[in-house]
Structures are given as structure tokens and as C-alpha cells.
Amino acid sequence: MKLTKEECGHAIVTLATRGGDENEFLSLYAYFKNEIDCLLSLINEHFDNPPLKFDELEKGMWIWDNKNKCWLYLFKPLDWEPIKGLRYAERIIEHSTEGYYMDFEKGRFYRKQVEE
CATH class of the missing domain: 2.30.30 (SH3 type barrels.)
Structure with missing residues (x-):
């Protein structure tokens, strides 16, 4: 199975909200900011490949x-x-x-x- 960046982002929202909506995600983000940012960085690193500075x-x-x-x-x-x-x-x-x-x-x- 080949995942897309959008599918991975949606999976994080679904996990964090247990199937809730984006409003619930935003309220939970304050409690799990470090963990969610870590996973989002991993997704970006995997899918994005900008030239190195x-x-x-x-x-x-x-x-x-x-x-x-x-x-x-x-x-x-x-x-x-x-x-x-x-x-x-x-x-x-x-x-x-x-x-x-x-x-x-x-x-x-x-x-x-x-x-x-």
C-alpha cells in the first residue's frame, strides 16, 4: 500500500479525536502538541524533499x-x-x-x- 501525505495527516486527526471532527482535534492539540508536531514533522520529512540549504x-x-x-x-x-x-x-x-x-x-x- 502506498500512502499519501493527505492520508497520513487524516490518520493523525482520526487517532487524536477517535473519529471526531477538526474542532475536537484543535482542542486536543494543546494537550498533545509535541507528539502531534513530531508525527507531522515525520510525515513532512517523508513526503517533502526540498533542496537543502x-x-x-x-x-x-x-x-x-x-x-x-x-x-x-x-x-x-x-x-x-x-x-x-x-x-x-x-x-x-x-x-x-x-x-x-x-x-x-x-x-x-x-x-x-x-x-x-
Whole structure:
């Protein structure tokens, strides 16, 4: 079964209200804000795949390079002026000399593979 974002959102409302309406959901939201926000974030993370901003990059994460259509291991984001950069490799590396460097480009890197 392939779920949609809307089906998952509806499931949260139904669970929280035990089949009630949106007004009941809004009244319960105050009591379960952290739990509901956590599940909504999980849904958004699963279904949404916006390009990563530089400040979202973290050392040791895998990122999808949509320009070259491949996965890259991000050894370290480099917050240099005037151009921000990435130290990366196609495999996990332990030292920056094992990797490569490229300038950061907006709209190029993603958390998940981009299906076109």
C-alpha cells in the first residue's frame, strides 16, 4: 500500500479525536502538541524533499547530488567567505585528504533521491 501525505495527516486527526471532527482535534492539540508536531514533522520529512540549504548540511550525512545524479558522503561543510564549500566523497572517509572539494550550489543537494 502506498500512502499519501493527505492520508497520513487524516490518520493523525482520526487517532487524536477517535473519529471526531477538526474542532475536537484543535482542542486536543494543546494537550498533545509535541507528539502531534513530531508525527507531522515525520510525515513532512517523508513526503517533502526540498533542496537543502547550506545551514541544514551536517558533517557525516549522505546527500543526493541532483546535478550528477549520485549520492555523496559529506565529510564536512565549509562555511568560507565569500563561497561556501563541501568536502565530500563517494564513500565514507575518515580524513579530508581522502575526499574532494566543490562549491555549494543552491538547489543542487537533497536529503532523498529526486525522482524525475
